[in-house]
Amino acid sequence: MADDLSELVQRCLAGEPDAQRNFVDQFQQRVFALCYRMLGHRQDAEDAAQESLARAVRHLGRWQSDRPLDPWVLAIAANRCRTALEKRSRRPVTAESLPEPACLDSRTGSELAEELQRAVDQLRPNYRETFILFYQQELSCEEIGQMLGAPDGTIKTWLHRARKELAELLRQRGITPEQNDELHTVARTTRGAD
Amino acid sequence: MNCIQWRERLAERIEQRLPGPPGFAEHAATCGDDHCRQALADAALLEALLPDWRNAVPTVDLTERVLADLAATPPRPKAIVARGVAGAGQKLWLTAAAGVIIAAGVGLLSPERPGTQPTTAAVPSPGDAAGSAVTDRSGLAAAPSPHEIGRRYLAWVEGPGTLVADAVGVVLPTGASRAASESRSAWSSDLMQRLEPAQRGISEALLLLEEQLPAAMHPAT
Numbered sequence: 001m002a003d004d005l006s007e008l009v010q011r012c013l014a015g016e017p018d019a020q021r022n023f024v025d026q027f028q029q030r031v032f033a034l035c036y037r038m039l040g041h042r043q044d045a046e047d048a049a050q051e052s053l054a055r056a057v058r059h060l061g062r063w064q065s066d067r068p069l070d071p072w073v074l075a076i077a078a079n080r081c082r083t084a085l086e087k088r089s090r091r092p093v094t095a096e097s098l099p100e101p102a103c104l105d106s107r108t109g110s111e112l113a114e115e116l117q118r119a120v121d122q123l124r125p126n127y128r129e130t131f132i133l134f135y136q137q138e139l140s141c142e143e144i145g146q147m148l149g150a151p152d153g154t155i156k157t158w159l160h161r162a163r164k165e166l167a168e169l170l171r172q173r174g175i176t177p178e179q180n181d182e183l184h185t186v187a188r189t190t191r192g193a194d
Numbered sequence: 195m196n197c198i199q200w201r202e203r204l205a206e207r208i209e210q211r212l213p214g215p216p217g218f219a220e221h222a223a224t225c226g227d228d229h230c231r232q233a234l235a236d237a238a239l240l241e242a243l244l245p246d247w248r249n250a251v252p253t254v255d256l257t258e259r260v261l262a263d264l265a266a267t268p269p270r271p272k273a274i275v276a277r278g279v280a281g282a283g284q285k286l287w288l289t290a291a292a293g294v295i296i297a298a299g300v301g302l303l304s305p306e307r308p309g310t311q312p313t314t315a316a317v318p319s320p321g322d323a324a325g326s327a328v329t330d331r332s333g334l335a336a337a338p339s340p341h342e343i344g345r346r347y348l349a350w351v352e353g354p355g356t357l358v359a360d361a362v363g364v365v366l367p368t369g370a371s372r373a374a375s376e377s378r379s380a381w382s383s384d385l386m387q388r389l390e391p392a393q394r395g396i397s398e399a400l401l402l403l404e405e406q407l408p409a410a411m412h413p414a415t
């Protein structure tokens with residue numbers, strides 16, 4: 001697998017279009033998912049993912065082959081998203097970009113997912129990025145630490161603070177295990193499984 | 195297991211994505227500590243929402259867009275990339291290295307060298323930040339070695355370099371918290387790692403230059 005990846009990288013560097021297509025196919029959904037979760041906007045996420053993937057292919061020669069490729073590619077996308085978020089924070093907030101009020105009476109799974117995303121968007125950048133990399137990209141704390149240039153212990157702290165703040169924000173929106181049948185069931189299941 | 199130990203184990207379990215051992219959650223129902231109950235409620239809430247959140251990402255096909263982007267600006271030639279030329283820090287060091295090599299070349303290989311004319315090389319001394327010329331009237335025997343020239347140049351750029359590093363330090367996380375301190379130390383360690391290849395490159399370039407010098411001009415002779 002590692003050899004296949006190294007070969008793919010070599011072929012990309014040699015400018016083989018098939019290899020580049022293969023590389024993009026392999027990484028695009030993960031890169032897009034990261035951008036989508038970090039930016040919370042489909043069009044912006046597509047643009048960021050496109051630029052990140054092209055940048056990754058162009059700079060594959062900088063990847064150290066003794067390290068995993070996924071975090072390296074994702075780090076490029078995370079950087080691109082951070083830049084986009086900084087630019088966005090300098091723009092005035094318009095009515096369009098404000099979240100719609102949640103319908104608390106008839107929440108489906110996807111509506112609850114939106115609620116969680118709105119809460120994620122409110123986290124400070126380090127917490128948000130750590131949470132997304134851990135739960136969306138399923139990277140370990142060690143891998144996230146290498147990506148963000150922070151020790152494991154710091155990443156764990158950020159992860160737990162992110163979780164705590166998210167739970168608090170969700171409670172403020174009226175979403176609690178006690179008040180939602182579906183969640184209540186899951187909470188009971190979790191206890192039962194333990 | 196007391197409440198603190200229980201919450202630590204819950205945190206470890208979350209970090210490692212592991213289920214708790216049998217009966218683990220019962221502690222929160224029986225210990226009477228609000229922190230434990232809250233920790234378990236938070237965990238249950240997020241565990242319930244995370245699967246939908248993870249899956250609610252649209253599927254995209256960006257392949258043609260990325261390939262068109264790449265066709266417009268193709269990857270860098272491998273030979274350049276393979277040398278690992280990267281980053282603003284490295285570029286700064288490589289610029290300094292180029293300066294050293296050019297200065298050494300001008301200073302030591304100049305046709306004016308052989309004894310009859312004063313040797314003028316653009317080598318600043320450590321205290322000579324303006325970089326004015328150093329005139330050496332003593333001829334070949336006193337010619338500084340490429341290493342000496344390099345050392346003086348590095349001493350010369352050290353002052354501004356320190357100022358730049360201090361300025362960058364201003365934008366790093368401040369405060370006495372453990373996280374801020376760890377972040378600062380991670381940054382400086384990362385910077386040193388990035389600069390290391392460039393410093394090695396300068397050393398190698400100077401050694402190469404020494405090898406290329408005529409034997410009579412070699413500092414060891």
Ligand SMILES: [Zn+2]
Binds near residue numbers: 197198221225227230
């Ligand atoms: Zn307890």
